[in-house]
Amino acid sequence: MFVQPWDAALDDAEWQTWIEQGHDFGQLTVNGLPGYPPAVVPTHFSCDGPHLLDKYQARGPVIDRTSYKATVSIDILTPADLDDHHNRLTTRP
Numbered sequence: 001m002f003v004q005p006w007d008a009a010l011d012d013a014e015w016q017t018w019i020e021q022g023h024d025f026g027q028l029t030v031n032g033l034p035g036y037p038p039a040v041v042p043t044h045f046s047c048d049g050p051h052l053l054d055k056y057q058a059r060g061p062v063i064d065r066t067s068y069k070a071t072v073s074i075d076i077l078t079p080a081d082l083d084d085h086h087n088r089l090t091t092r093p
Contacts, residue, residue: 023076025044026045
């Protein structure tokens, strides 16, 4: 993922602290197998040093795809993102 210099964390401690302050929800995206779309799942995660940890109770599309040279990305959603999404869903004509 390309991150503009002005959007990048100053160092690892900055983004790790930000996540530990409660920004622990997002969407995990894994590229699809050839001919298939990517899998996107909502997820909670935690930070362990330079690693984001995620836990799944059962096998699913994300776990299956990670064994095939997967590209994995995570989008972190803030409360404002969630409120905006909720408002768009509830105010449709």
